[in-house]
Amino acid sequence: MNDSIKKLLRITDKNLEITDVSYETVNKKQRIVINATLSPCPQACRSCGSTVKDGFGKTVIVKNGKKMTTIRFDEFNHMPRVMHLKKQRYKCKNCRTYWTAQSYFVLPKHSIASHLRYKIISFLTDKVSLSFIAKHCSVSLSTVIRILRSLKSYVPSNSKKILPEVLMVDEFRSHASSEDKMSFICADGESGQLIDILPTRKLPRLTAYFEKCTNNDQVKFLVTDMNAAYFQLTKTVLPNAKIFIDRFHIVKHMNKAFQDFRVKTMKVLQKKGFKNEAQKLKVNWRSLTKNRQNINHSEYKSWRSFRAPKFPLLTEAMMIDRLLTFSSSLREAYEAFHDLADAFRDKDHSLFFELLEHLPESLDEEFRKKLQKLLKYEEGIRNAMIYPYSNGKIEAKNTHIKTLKRVSYGFKSFENMRIRIYLINHLIEVK
Ligand SMILES: [Zn+2]
Known part of the structure; x- marks a missing residue:
């Protein structure tokens, strides 16, 4: 069951444990909630290099509570989808450093899953407005702009x-x-x-x-x-x-x-x-700049400015000639x-x-x-x-x-527009 849900979410992290899937209502809108825990085995301290247990078998790296985060995913069947993820916290007793477990599908301190991030980036390559993207990805406009900004390093110098x-x-x-x-x-x-x-x-x-x-x-x-x-x-x-x-x-x-x-x-x-003449020059402005080679010399018609029967039927060339008189x-x-x-x-x-x-x-x-x-x-x-x-x-x-x-x-911002x-x-x- 855990694995099937992960497949649906397209997440392969083996340290992720899905505990429950439910619905909740936020701001009168329903959304799918996936409750999950991320708790990989503790590893060596990144700050001082201490291993989990020291030479005397004493535990140095210990678990230190869980951090609750909410991660936005792409919509699923027209319903916004989020994950309430409990991320394991660790503490190094040697140097008193604290850190949080991280997974590949969400960047540290971010609240947007990579899947959704890529979807936003792919929308950004289309000729659509930023607010359209925000709406269709169920994120705020500032999130879209932040993601756009994060791509600055890709622009060549x-x-x-x-x-x-x-x-x-x-x-x-x-x-x-x-x-x-x-x-x-x-x-x-x-x-x-x-x-x-x-x-x-x-x-x-x-x-x-x-x-x-x-x-x-x-x-x-x-x-x-x-x-x-x-x-x-x-x-x-x-x-x-x-x-x-x-x-x-x-x-x-x-x-x-x-x-x-x-x-x-x-x-x-x-x-x-x-006044009449002036008006006729006004409405027929297009005829006056028309390529002379394309002017019709044979078809007689009634023209808006020279309506039959008051005026005789005229060809286009004759009509232009009248204007010029x-x-x-x-x-x-x-x-x-x-x-x-x-x-x-x-x-x-x-x-x-x-x-x-x-x-x-x-x-x-x-x-x-x-x-x-x-x-x-x-x-x-x-x-x-x-x-x-x-x-x-x-x-x-x-x-x-x-x-x-x-x-x-x-x-x-010009820089944002440029990206x-x-x-x-x-x-x-x-x-
Ligand atoms: Zn340490």
Whole structure:
């Protein structure tokens, strides 16, 4: 009977004696209680080395009462399960040292069985919240955090970091760091694998970090957004790296410039009393940035802003054309924007920069300046059009960032969050 219960509990300690299994109610919740005693034969004193009996046959190590402990186990058939374990205490008469018997399935001074500890650790590698884990393991939130914290020693140190040939860097808002609102993330541009996260994106800290990496001269590309601060890294700690601006950020920048100008146009129209026209530019914003090659020229429909029968049936191309008749400056901006976007999609970098440098003087000043800001990043943008790093890898990094955003929420300690990120990305193996 004793052995069968031990098998159910998956405990093999032969010094553990199970005396009884019952139920008890704590805080109106029932739980299974296993009463057990742990009383191995006394062994030599760890403090002075005395054996159980001295040379004259006198007993030196004696039993000294039992310590009552409660150990939490995993749930069993949806009922919390605990063990009331009486641990034998010993006393060494020689040096007056006291100690308590210990078993492998629970760490000294802990109240969580290793089985449950592993279950919590395995939950920590999934993308679930800490409170979810606490709830499903019937433990408190602070217990989950304590276990997370205990894994700190598994996180590899910076000095052993191997940097990839293509290094992607970015930042994310983390709530967890008091040093900086934005934290720093870097990943492998070819595998998408997370490399590291740092509590700050400030340059001196990043420089110090990359200096410690042993192979920083082997980084060939630094993939980044249009944050010029990171460019400095190539001048100091990543001497052989070329700047590569994330394509997603280039497109985003161009779209933003165009949308800002559309809003400006709407305001001008409103002032002149053309409220309907302004409204139409507002609701159809998506059509205006749509890739020109994908615009439909043949299917006639009624459109939300141009409803039949008040308006004739129009193709998508005709509808967009109508929108552009509201403002000649918007039409001009539309053409310039799409010429650039097409060149970018076709990866024709010489055309792209030619267009950018020679944007018509008549174009709205503010819009033109925003676009020409891209000239400052010419090298990085050119590389983005020349080299074939697929968007997929960048996607992987963005997925990391999304995970980070979701997971980082609720963390008050950057270190704890960092351990969690390592666990989720399977970058550390807990045994
Ligand atoms: Zn002793």
